[in-house]
Amino acid sequence: MKALKATIAVAMLFMGTIWANAQGTINTVVTVAGHIVNAASLEPVECSYGVYDASGRKVGQTRRATISNGYLVTGLQPGERYTLRIEDPRFFKQDYTIEIPKTSKYLEVSKDFTVRMMEAGRKFMLSPNPFDLKKSNLKVGAEELLEEVVRILALNPNVKVDVVCYPDADGLPADVTKQTQERGNALRDFMVKQGVSAQRITVKPTSTTDPLNPPPLRKGAKGKRYVGPVYVVVTQI
């Protein structure tokens, strides 16, 4: 008799769940988890962040990611878009979009984010390189890469930067300096077009190849097309 009652209860619960789902009264939720990592070291960091829905409303309180466990955001709705905002004075303010896929089942999604230390003198290499070998105009698709830099500068309006480009190879100083100046100008022009004040960007040409990341020489080194590295150096915060 007990078993029969239990079976009936389970069946009713099952039917009820189906009905509730059909009525849309049970919301499917999605969990997003991952690490917030230092863009330079790629190591996890402790960091405060907030999550905002599409209308800009904060979902819950400001949270803190830990080094060992990363971050965890639960209860996000399928088909919705959220913004994870870095809200920690040690790091540049940064926004990341989280697109939650449409799903009718509970889903766990993984996502890592990078942060950059808010310090004058910090140097960030643009990777992949926005230039092609021996070219001074931005390569196709580089805009997508540079948008991240533009977004960071937009969210951190007091920051000023130097753009430092290194040549693809050593050569006559005048030629090399001209190439790196032109590349720097192309980067600055792009950022200015995107709304960053020209006063915040200084182009610093160079006349020798990058001593930190020189052209590969050893046997087996990949790449005939070594392109001189490009750095954004923070000069004022």
Place this chain on the structure above:
Amino acid sequence: MKRIFLLAAGLAVAFAAMTPVSVAQTTSSAKAGGGQGKALTSKTIGSHADEVIGVFVNDANSQFATCSIDETIKLWSLPDGKELRTLTGHIGQVNNISYSGDDKYLASASSDRTVRIWNTETGAQEAVLKGHTAEVIGVYFSQDNSSVVASTSFDKTIKLWDWKLGVELKTLRGHSMQTNNVAYSYDGRLLASCSDDRTIKIWSTDAPVREALMTLEGHAAPVLTVLFSFDSKLLASSDQDGVIKIWSMPTGDLIRTINAHTGMIQDLSFAEDNKTIISGSIDGTVKSWNVESGENTMTHAAGVEVWSLDVTSNGNIIMLGCADGTVRLLSDSGNERGRAPKGGK
């Protein structure tokens, strides 16, 4: 799918059926184990603008793909070796490629930090998967016709993606240095990753499990490639010192170490007999090995650094990706019997 039949084992060759589209053709001698001399014919069918660092043949043996530092992917027909299409869209070098089990899609891993999915019939870019925080080095499609793809990166992680849903399903952490390559076992139960930290980690493909099942130690240099045998009972790995190791799976016991090459081994493939592996190295040679005895059964001097290789399942043609940008087809010209039937899975 990285499947190889050993040329030196005397399998049929389809070179006679190939359309003469080559820009260069050379014949060089190769030594086979047991004193069996073979003349391997190398045919250059085309080139990239820079080093070719990935080669992958589809399951139907009708097509193969190459990827390069020149930021492109090229599709080539088989057996004629005709260039079919160039896929552009990555904004960094393309480090690795993998066909889906049904051959409809190709996944590519790039230094632009993305994994991209391409339609192999139309050449259309179907998805851009963003989530790695550094260059993406390795990629491998789950071969069970699901939409799951695994990738490795300089960010030290392995990420599993559902590309149709457009999400990262899982991030696997544990390597202490960059992860170089990843491979699914053919029974679909395990995933292997290798790293500059000189270890190989074995992971469960079960969704809730995020810890490595085991860590295989023994390499004395960064481990560049891992690959399961077709019966999923062996795992082969190669490293920067030119060493190959064979591991018993799922126990993880080391069976054999082969000092295979004098330079790094960037690519490795298992034969369908599960006893033979073929390796390509920057020392300029392609070699085959009997994993049971450790015997070198074939050596071919390519005359150029070999970054990547794969072979048709019936063993007719080995495809080489080389440091000079060339894509070469290698066949056993001493044993041509016309086009052999396709090897089964």
